[in-house]
Amino acid sequence: xxxxxxxxxxxxxxxxxxxxxxxxxxxxxxxxxxxxxxxxxxxxxxxxxxxxxxxxxxxxxxxxxxxxxxxxxxxxxxxxxxxxxxxxxxxxxxxxxxxxxxxxxxxxxxxxxxxxxxxxxxxxxxxxxxxxxxxxxxxxxxxxxxxxxxxxxxxxxxxxxxxxxxxxxxxxxxxxxxxxxxxxxxxxxxxxxxxxxxxxxxxxxxxxxxxxxxxxxxxxx
Amino acid sequence: xxxxxxxxxxxxxxxxxxxxxxxxxxxxxxxxxxxxxxxxxxxxxxxxxxxxxxxxxxxxxxxxxxxxxxxxxxxxxxxxxxxxxxxxxxxxxxxxxxxxxxxxxxxxxxxxxxxxxxxxxxxxxxxxxxxxxxxxxxxxxxxxxxxxxxxxxxxxxxxxxxxxxxxxxxxxxxxxxxxxxxxxxxxxxxxxxxxxxxxxxxxxxxxxxxxxxxxxxxxxx
DNA sequence: TTAATTTTTTAGATTTGTCTAAAAATAATT
DNA sequence: AATTATTTTTAGACAAATCTAAAAAATTAA
Ligand SMILES: [Mn+2]
Ligand SMILES: [Mn+2]
Ligand SMILES: [Mn+2]
Ligand SMILES: [Mn+2]
Numbered sequence: 001x002x003x004x005x006x007x008x009x010x011x012x013x014x015x016x017x018x019x020x021x022x023x024x025x026x027x028x029x030x031x032x033x034x035x036x037x038x039x040x041x042x043x044x045x046x047x048x049x050x051x052x053x054x055x056x057x058x059x060x061x062x063x064x065x066x067x068x069x070x071x072x073x074x075x076x077x078x079x080x081x082x083x084x085x086x087x088x089x090x091x092x093x094x095x096x097x098x099x100x101x102x103x104x105x106x107x108x109x110x111x112x113x114x115x116x117x118x119x120x121x122x123x124x125x126x127x128x129x130x131x132x133x134x135x136x137x138x139x140x141x142x143x144x145x146x147x148x149x150x151x152x153x154x155x156x157x158x159x160x161x162x163x164x165x166x167x168x169x170x171x172x173x174x175x176x177x178x179x180x181x182x183x184x185x186x187x188x189x190x191x192x193x194x195x196x197x198x199x200x201x202x203x204x205x206x207x208x209x210x211x212x213x214x215x216x217x218x219x220x221x
Numbered sequence: 222x223x224x225x226x227x228x229x230x231x232x233x234x235x236x237x238x239x240x241x242x243x244x245x246x247x248x249x250x251x252x253x254x255x256x257x258x259x260x261x262x263x264x265x266x267x268x269x270x271x272x273x274x275x276x277x278x279x280x281x282x283x284x285x286x287x288x289x290x291x292x293x294x295x296x297x298x299x300x301x302x303x304x305x306x307x308x309x310x311x312x313x314x315x316x317x318x319x320x321x322x323x324x325x326x327x328x329x330x331x332x333x334x335x336x337x338x339x340x341x342x343x344x345x346x347x348x349x350x351x352x353x354x355x356x357x358x359x360x361x362x363x364x365x366x367x368x369x370x371x372x373x374x375x376x377x378x379x380x381x382x383x384x385x386x387x388x389x390x391x392x393x394x395x396x397x398x399x400x401x402x403x404x405x406x407x408x409x410x411x412x413x414x415x416x417x418x419x420x421x422x423x424x425x426x427x428x429x430x431x432x433x434x435x436x437x438x439x440x441x442x
Numbered sequence: 443t444t445a446a447t448t449t450t451t452t453a454g455a456t457t458t459g460t461c462t463a464a465a466a467a468t469a470a471t472t
Numbered sequence: 473a474a475t476t477a478t479t480t481t482t483a484g485a486c487a488a489a490t491c492t493a494a495a496a497a498a499t500t501a502a
Contacts, residue, residue, distance in 0.1 A: 093333075120311060258459090265458095
């Protein structure tokens with residue numbers, strides 16, 4: 001049942017998918033916050049997505065993407081991340097500039113376009129922020145990673161992804177010499193505010209806040 | 222006054238621009254036919270475009286794009302044609318496949334994206350159908366051309382563009398060895414139906430209808 | 443286990459873009 | 473010039489997506 005999804009429906013589905021990554025089921029308020037709309041609008045849309053069998057919705061209780069909905073979400077995310085890869089690797093965008101543009105490009109739904117773009121780019125596995133790109137069957141290359149905040153002291157690790165699209169944060173990170181593939185270790189942790197002193201390999205040491213350390217995902221070597 | 226235009230507004234403006242190429246001013250019915258909507262909807266949209274100063278609209282009389290509207294149209298057309306060029310030259314689409322996809326891509330309005338795409342493609346002057354691509358200032362490379370139907374007999378000419386996006390027609394033409402840059406001459410014209418016998422350089426002769434001959438633009442050598 | 447608080451849903455309104463049917467204006471014919 | 477035909481606009485309705493305010497349900501606290 002390959003229904004044509006409106007841009008709005010696509011955005012809701014994608015947001016539900018992302019929110020489900022962190023918690024088992026999603027709340028109306030969380031979705032409203034994520035998508036910058038009001039809870040009442042979320043309820044309206046949930047009823048529509050329910051009739052299209054894209055979510056399993058129990059009013060007042062909870063909702064999740066259906067198998068159909070999950071598949072649709074992966075398609076949208078595939079397009080989003082392929083375009084981000086294209087923008088950085090072919091058009092010389094920086095990693096903090098691409099998210100906004102990809103938010104628009106992801107809604108161009110031609111399958112032929114997406115698959116040809118994928119081939120043109122050499123079937124990349126990860127986008128510029130380290131997030132995995134689903135292949136044309138919706139299969140994702142999951143990688144082992146943990147928040148930098150949880151990395152034990154004095155353990156060398158490699159940055160695998162950054163779980164936040166704020167261009168503020170992203171340009172701060174690249175200005176500090178932090179990007180996907182950067183090797184670093186945590187040297188100290190301040191009890192006062194939970195900030196971390198980190199040593200970037202072959203570079204200077206800097207302090208980062210707990211929030212930033214939680215957005216950065218690493219793979220201990 | 223760089224107002225944000227909805228997809229619908231963009232489609233209306235683009236259509237008005239194209240219709241103005243052929244006749245001085247545009248009629249409500251012609252626009253409705255072109256955009257596959259009803260005359261009443263056109264009137265509604267004209268009133269909105271008028272308040273945004275994108276058209277000069279005299280109810281019951283006529284309407285044209287304003288200077289503003291013209292500029293907006295050129296921007297949309299620039300995006301459309303750049304993407305068509307990209308699809309054919311980078312993603313290996315054929316010239317009859319690109320129009321439909323470009324209809325969607327043209328509505329992604331990021332100026333940075335468009336300018337970087339332009340640079341990436343090497344600032345192409347013409348799209349895969351031979352239509353000129355406006356530069357970032359809206360300037361167009363006009364070429365001297367005439368309908369193949371008007372080409373005198375036995376005059377060598379080069380095909381410069383095809384003024385129709387029907388994929389039917391476009392694949393017929395490429396299957397017949399006709400594309401942008403093809404050299405040919407008209408050998409005979411049947412009075413019965415105005416069809417033309419044309420000789421493609423280094424290839425066989427074929428007959429084409431008056432309609433097709435009028436869609437093909439050539440430059441006599 | 444009531445009462446208070448928070449979350450979620452409903453009711454009703456609004457905006458955008460579209461449509462049909464009817465009215466008004468313009469153009470073409472006799 | 474009057475009639476007829478065509479084109480265009482208006483009036484009113486509708487679907488999609490959103491909002492505010494009020495009601496209902498669920499959760500938390502007392
Ligand atoms: Mn992104
Ligand atoms: Mn990303
Ligand atoms: Mn086209
Ligand atoms: Mn074209």
